[in-house]
Amino acid sequence: MARKTIRSIPQERAFMPVLDAQERATNFEEVSLGFDEANALVECERCLICPEPACIPGCPVEIDIPGFISKMLKKDYHGAWDTLTDSTFLPAVCGRVCPQEDQCEGVCAVAVSGGLEPVAIGRLERWLGDMAIEKGWKNESHIEPNEYRIGIVGSGPASMACAADLAKAGCKVTVFEALHAPGGVLRYGIPEFRLPNSVVDAEIGNLEKLGVEIRCNTLVGRLFTVEQMLDEMGYDAVFIGTGAGYPSFMDIPGENFNGVLSANELLTRCNLMQAGKFPNFDTPLEIGRKVAVIGAGNTAMDAMRVSKRLGAEEVTCVYRRTEAECPARLEELHHAMEEGINFQWLTAPVEILGDSNKNVRAIRCQRMELGEPDDSGRRRPVPIPGSEFEFEADTVVYAIGTAPNPILGQTSDIKLNKWGYIDTDETLATSLAGVYAGGDIVTGAATVILAMGAGRRAAASIRDYLGIRDSMVVYEPENMGFENTLFGIDAAEKNFVHVRQI
Amino acid sequence: MSSSDTHKSAAAGLPGQEEATPGAETAAATGFPIVARTDFSRTTFLLEVEHPQMARAARPGQFVIVMLDDHGERIPLTIADFDREKGTITLVIQAVGKSSREMQSRCQVGGALFGLVGPMGIPSEVSDAKKVICVGGGLGVAPIFPQARAFKEAGAHVIGVVGFRSANLVFWEEKFRSVCDEFIICTDDGSAGIKGLVTQGIEQAIAEHGDIDEVVAIGPPIMMRACAEATRPHKIKTMVSLNPIMVDGTGMCGGCRVRVGGKVKFACVDGPDFDGHEVDFDDLMARLQRYRPQEAEAMEQWLENCRRLQVEEVR
């Protein structure tokens, strides 16, 4: 095949339908509808199949992007999905929620040297992931069981990826989740219109098909400690993926008025507890007419768009930096703008004002300007004197980040760093022998793909720790290719052998 | 792990979707079995729920979160007692809102709770105090009981002060008395013990003993505030157990935040016990009013549904 050039490929991105902004802002239907086959193939044509692709190292889990796109072009979709799932455990999720513009798509040659829009890698990934769910592509390779039992704390993406890899290595894996439904942020945080629950269910279903047992309603640390898991309960190794969901507040006056809540509370009430269907579901959620959301990350975007869907007339985003620094996924920012969210950039709250019943009535803010760069390299916002102003709001939502959950620190001797996150070395081993940790509880709030990558890395470390040798990796040459992979694991990998050190 | 480790509970049936979540079983088949129930009064009842692992882990001062079914709220309830041999925990519930009244009508022996998670919160510190007053107001009598017992076991002189509106609401009197060296009962109408509030009982105990080391009070916020005010002039350490609105109970939502000593604390993971002299009770009480209108709406709809069901049954 002649090499494609930037001129020979389709110049425009293939069409992907989205729901109409006016209409969707009143319901919880998924906003981005995804490619159909024809459009997916057009988009595949746009990939230059670069000999030294930048997108692979641009991906936190190094998906062989040109590899799966080449297979798609041959309509070998199952093969493409195998290539994909060789690196990612949750393609239908990551295709929807990864910040692709900062990762693979951000370095795509079509954009960087061609000046066009990058290949829509995320959308292609999602298309394959959805197809796998729809067709029920299985990952039940024959697994040779070993005698090791692994306990996993939390059921977010880090834990799910770790559980899957260890189950495939033949371990008996049990996942403990504090809430009554598994999935972590995918379940309680990211709303239905961005990541349908059915997708999360399908991914959890895959995990269960691998033999992973999920026990909800189990608060590790309090029902039993991490130490007890190793001593009394007989787990050979433990992985901790408890996330970083302890929402921060700012300590400005008025923060405890009724109507002030964290984005986590809003989203949990809405997504996990289905407050949108109150009173058919018992959990209430009071969203006022005028909602102010502080922060501009993914959590803030979700909180704003949920508020709109629950009937708020006016939703305002208050963010102390500019649009350029906005940490949310670009697509979410665009969708939020289309849905009529009002953005107040370079603005910081100074006080929340209440009425005599201690309900929020307004928020006082000040304007900011960007000063010198701070440690993170971003220009630090500084207040403009005398720029204070007030606007009416009856609900104020905090989406300014989270701190680590304190429960495991309170109940175990595990070493934490000075911010309270779990301390690990580069293999993700913690200070307790046999205990590994990864995801937001180690790095602080990050992304789904990074959490998943950490879960897989920890799984590899746990295999090393237990001396579970992957026979294929040990005895076969590396460059087998992945023609016969199942769920990303080569069929030959079923022959895991245990090499015990004496 | 032994089979008694944790009950596998159903993954939340996906609301609005008829088909169940993969791997989800119905609550009745796999929930947490209710093994005993006692009704103390028209509104107050006790449930004993089987959960051997929790019975082993539970300590005084901790609480659980209960879900009645997959449409239910997550309701925080203090653990009133636990029996490690029988493998059960005891909850005492006052049927006031929609969810608790629904529990009252639906939770029967032989049934099961859809969700039960815990024990949550930092256990109460059973200090080495030599003389303590354990105060329970109304329903608060239940959760203060394991603390009184723990103090007694630690060798302290325990003075129990309990308060009820009237004699017919009194429960656990004998049980409580058995772990106390002195026992004072107060009722609003004087139908049992002293006529008056628990603060009167506290004043009386302080007057009789000059050397009280600590007061522990559990009950409605207004009562706990009164207790803290009663002990403040005497500079007696006073611990209270706060009961703000909660969702997850794991420190993830911040809905349970309270102000203590001018700082924001999450009652579910930083508490629920705090120094009563530091707690901002006004703030707590205002925040407890948050969902009043919604609560009323839910109640209305529930009662309406009950009426409709009754009509159908009659037909």
Ligand SMILES: Cc1cc2nc3c(=O)[nH]c(=O)nc-3n(C[C@H](O)[C@H](O)[C@H](O)COP(=O)(O)OP(=O)(O)OC[C@H]3O[C@@H](n4cnc5c(N)ncnc54)[C@H](O)[C@@H]3O)c2cc1C
């Ligand atoms: C609203 C929102 C939107 C987001 N949007 C995006 C996005 O678009 N793209 C993206 O890449 N990232 C996004 N993120 C970030 C991403 O979701 C997280 O980085 C990722 O989920 C972290 O995964 P995790 O496995 O470390 O933890 P989590 O997903 O937080 O899961 C932790 C789980 O552990 C459980 N747990 C905690 N403590 C215990 C305990 N003691 N015992 C038992 N279980 C426990 C928790 O209940 C939870 O279910 C978003 C986050 C939020 C909050």
Ligand code: FES
């Ligand atoms: S109940 Fe959610 S943080 Fe305490």
